[in-house]
Amino acid sequence: MQVTYYPGCSLEGTARDYAASLTAVCKALGVELIELEDWNCCGATAAHALNHHAAIALAGRNLALAEKEGRDLVVPCPLCFNRLKTAAQALTGDKRQSYDYAFQGDIKIYDLADFLAQEPLLQLLASRVSQPLPGLKAVCYYGCMASRPPGITEAPDHENPTSMDRILSKLGVEVKPWSYKTDCCGASHLIARRDIVFKLVGRLYDKAVEAGANCMVVSCQMCQANLDLYQDKILRELERSYYLPIFYFTELIGLALGLSQARQWGHMHFVPPARLLAGVGLISC
Amino acid sequence: MLSNPKLIPEVQFMAQVEQDSGIAVSACYQCKKCTNGCPVTFAMDLYPDQVIRLVQIGQQKAVLNCSTIWVCSACETCTTRCPNEVDVAGIMDYLKEQAIKSGIDIPQPRTYAFHRVFLEDIGRRGRVFEGGLLPRYMFQSGEIWRKLKDRELKDDLELAYHLFRKGRLALTPQGIRARAAIKKILANSTG
Numbered sequence: 085m086q087v088t089y090y091p092g093c094s095l096e097g098t099a100r101d102y103a104a105s106l107t108a109v110c111k112a113l114g115v116e117l118i119e120l121e122d123w124n125c126c127g128a129t130a131a132h133a134l135n136h137h138a139a140i141a142l143a144g145r146n147l148a149l150a151e152k153e154g155r156d157l158v159v160p161c162p163l164c165f166n167r168l169k170t171a172a173q174a175l176t177g178d179k180r181q182s183y184d185y186a187f188q189g190d191i192k193i194y195d196l197a198d199f200l201a202q203e204p205l206l207q208l209l210a211s212r213v214s215q216p217l218p219g220l221k222a223v224c225y226y227g228c229m230a231s232r233p234p235g236i237t238e239a240p241d242h243e244n245p246t247s248m249d250r251i252l253s254k255l256g257v258e259v260k261p262w263s264y265k266t267d268c269c270g271a272s273h274l275i276a277r278r279d280i281v282f283k284l285v286g287r288l289y290d291k292a293v294e295a296g297a298n299c300m301v302v303s304c305q306m307c308q309a310n311l312d313l314y315q316d317k318i319l320r321e322l323e324r325s326y327y328l329p330i331f332y333f334t335e336l337i338g339l340a341l342g343l344s345q346a347r348q349w350g351h352m353h354f355v356p357p358a359r360l361l362a363g364v365g366l367i368s369c
Numbered sequence: 370m371l372s373n374p375k376l377i378p379e380v381q382f383m384a385q386v387e388q389d390s391g392i393a394v395s396a397c398y399q400c401k402k403c404t405n406g407c408p409v410t411f412a413m414d415l416y417p418d419q420v421i422r423l424v425q426i427g428q429q430k431a432v433l434n435c436s437t438i439w440v441c442s443a444c445e446t447c448t449t450r451c452p453n454e455v456d457v458a459g460i461m462d463y464l465k466e467q468a469i470k471s472g473i474d475i476p477q478p479r480t481y482a483f484h485r486v487f488l489e490d491i492g493r494r495g496r497v498f499e500g501g502l503l504p505r506y507m508f509q510s511g512e513i514w515r516k517l518k519d520r521e522l523k524d525d526l527e528l529a530y531h532l533f534r535k536g537r538l539a540l541t542p543q544g545i546r547a548r549a550a551i552k553k554i555l556a557n558s559t560g
Contacts, residue, residue, distance in 0.1 A: 093496050093497040093498075093499070093543075094499070096496070096539055096543055097498075097499040097500070097537065097538065097539040098499055098532065098537045098538070099537075100536055100537055100539075101537070122545050122546050122547055123545070124491070124495040124496060124545050124547070124550075124551055125491045125495065125496045125497050127488075127491065128487065128497070129443060129484065129487075130483070130484040130485075130487035130488045130491075131488060131491070132443070132462055133443070133462055133465050133484045134465065134466065134469065134484050134485070134488060135466065135488070135555075136462060136463070136466065138488075138554050138555055141554040142491065142551070142554055145547075145550060145551075145554070184553075184554075228442075228443075228444040228445060228446070229445075232444065232445035232446060232448070232449045233445045233448045233449045233456075233458075234449060242449060267408060268408040268409070268442050268444035268446070270408075270409070270442055271442055271443070271444075272483070273442055273480070275479075275483050275503070275506060276477070276479035276480040276482070276483045276506075276510070277412070277440070277477075277479070277480060279412070280409055280412050280440070280442070283411065284408055284409075313528065317524075351535065352535045352536055352537055353535075354531065354535075
């Protein structure tokens, strides 16, 4: 199966672990990712905060390019996904004439986790698991942008998304229910208002531990950064002593498929997962 | 702001907001569901329902000068849960654009600087280069001087070093071919 792949800027930098793991996993599952030729930044938060028209046009240019290629579009970053879906609605709505980019809506735009959680791929994944991951107790943390607002994302259950839950269940991970799946981590406030992110993330740690998790699993590179980069500092400020590795769901898929590169991805994290993986007998130290 | 005894409604303001943004602010009946679900009210000077109400009664100055519109993290919980389909987060964006156009001092200058630098970076190459964005933000916002004084800069440099060591810091920016198209898109930028 071939799809067009829109990586987004972070996957060329701070989220290279996400890029590496999803590329390997898609290859192993027979999904051929063809990177969108000459794609540009979706505009992210900055564009929609400062310039609505530019925000639609920046994302819209990518849609116009992708539609020419004719394949469905798969987007790993939930913010990119959200901005592309927002543009798709604007470019097929009654104000479409005010934009230079045309989009008919003939291709589908998928959030990566939703794409991989489709039933045929899920069955294939289940049949390929060579190293199940018992001992990992995970909360799935989806964040905001793949779900909200549902009028844009078309998420089937925006208050309780289940794509990662369903995927991890196939890997033998014990998925813990919790009520904070789609609570905000503070996103790009990390740069200018770190205090906001620290407060929101501190509560997420508390709730994950309360749910019985020994790790958190994400599909968003902004969530991963906020939960991973400053975990030490946030926990020190809160006077907590948790140890919560923050995995991309694709990293766990890679481990369960027994991919040889999968153990390397964890080395890119600030909270090293090796101690957890060794503790539950999934790797030897 | 709210205790001002001489509130003089600017009656055209809400109509203007609705016309420009396409968002039906008048549909709000103040159930406060937006505020109750908002994750960042602890950092706001006005609650989201108050912003909407102040738009309804034409308090343009109050809403353009508030921190709330910049503290909003655009998580879209308010927009999602509003029983009257008021796009509350969309109003926050609209008001930010208006605040910039009106030339007032932005009450959250660091957040504004970050957005501005980010958009400029897109304009430069069509893609964002994290390694260049953050230093530029520090100088534009003046954060570099505070961080030097508070020794926070040391933490930041350590973080950058670890990102580099772990392979998460790109050292060369990626540019696209169609930079002219991106420049054209951003030419009417208010940022």
